Amino acid sequence: MTVSILASTQIEYPDEDGLPMAESDFQRDYLMAAVKVLEIHFQNRPDVYVSGNLFIYYEEGNPQSVVAPDTFVVLGVEKRQRRSYKIWENGDKTPDFVLEITLMSTRSQDQGAKKGIYAFLGVREYFQYDPTGDYLDPQLQGLHLVEGNYFPIAQTSLPDGTSSVSSEVLGLDLRVLPDGKLRFYNPTTGEFLLTHEEAEAARRDAEAARQEAQERAQRLAAKLLELGIDPDAL
Numbered sequence: 001m002t003v004s005i006l007a008s009t010q011i012e013y014p015d016e017d018g019l020p021m022a023e024s025d026f027q028r029d030y031l032m033a034a035v036k037v038l039e040i041h042f043q044n045r046p047d048v049y050v051s052g053n054l055f056i057y058y059e060e061g062n063p064q065s066v067v068a069p070d071t072f073v074v075l076g077v078e079k080r081q082r083r084s085y086k087i088w089e090n091g092d093k094t095p096d097f098v099l100e101i102t103l104m105s106t107r108s109q110d111q112g113a114k115k116g117i118y119a120f121l122g123v124r125e126y127f128q129y130d131p132t133g134d135y136l137d138p139q140l141q142g143l144h145l146v147e148g149n150y151f152p153i154a155q156t157s158l159p160d161g162t163s164s165v166s167s168e169v170l171g172l173d174l175r176v177l178p179d180g181k182l183r184f185y186n187p188t189t190g191e192f193l194l195t196h197e198e199a200e201a202a203r204r205d206a207e208a209a210r211q212e213a214q215e216r217a218q219r220l221a222a223k224l225l226e227l228g229i230d231p232d233a234l
Contacts, residue, residue, distance in 0.1 A: 013063050015055065015083045029131075031101055034071040037184055037193050041172070042073075049074040055084040058094070058121055067117050071099040073170065087121075094121040097169045102128045102136055115143075119150055125169045126150060129182050140165055140176045 035052040042048040052071040059065035072095040074085075087094055098118055118126050126143045130136035142153035142165040156164045161178040164185070172193070173185040184193040224230070 011061060011063060013055070013057050013066075013084055013086065031070045033195055034099055034101075034182070034184075037195055038071070038073060038170075041184070041186075041193050042079075046079050047076055049077045049079050049082075049085075051082070051085065054082065056095070057084060057086045058117075060086070060088045067114060069095065069098045069114075069118075070101045072123075073097040075169070095123050097125045097127070097167060098123050099127045099129065099174075102130045103132070115150065119145060119148060125153070125167055127165070127167070127174060129174070129176070131180065131182070133180055138163060138176075139180065140174060140182065142167065142174065144168070 031052055035050060038050045042050055050071075050073050053068055054072075055066050055068050056072070057063065057066050074090070074093055075096045077090045077093045095118075100114065115126065122145065124145050126145075128136060128141045130139050133139045138155060140155070140163055142155070143150035144153050153165050153167075156166075158164060158175075163176045164173045165175075166173050166187075170184075171186075171188070173187055175183050175185050175192075177183060185191070186193060
């Protein structure tokens, strides 16, 4: 019993494999963008964990049982920083949604080994997106899990040429615009989710508008005082 416990405590679960995060600008940009967009969308949900390119260990005691999705979402776990995601330390909760950015070097793995692992883990929705449009047809593909097997999620073509696939897990649509770019769309609000840059720009615009309104109010108050009128009495 003592030997077993000692052996277990000596098992190492690396946080990284020493390889570059992504092989190209396409993969890196969409990987980071998807994680940030979903983090912003779920920022007020303390029970939703969003991450990407993070090791997920799914068998205690076996560091070889590991997979690293480009983007994933876990519902019903604490939102906090993690160096890796060990399923047995998180109430045996596996990802509910996975998105892989598929390129030439990852296509066979994304459609083979990883797909099998995600089905085994019970990942309810598995999406693949090819930013170049060279390796997947259609460019965006969504799968949902039914009794241990993945089946395609219906794709809708919009009048402007946009392709749309709904994610029941996220409550969002994933859309590939006519220019090939992937965006997340909220059907409830009828708006695209803001990217990190767009959210920052909106925050700056709102702050500038607030500052301008405050300065306008101060100028008005000063003018009223010049006229002998107490603005606080109005």
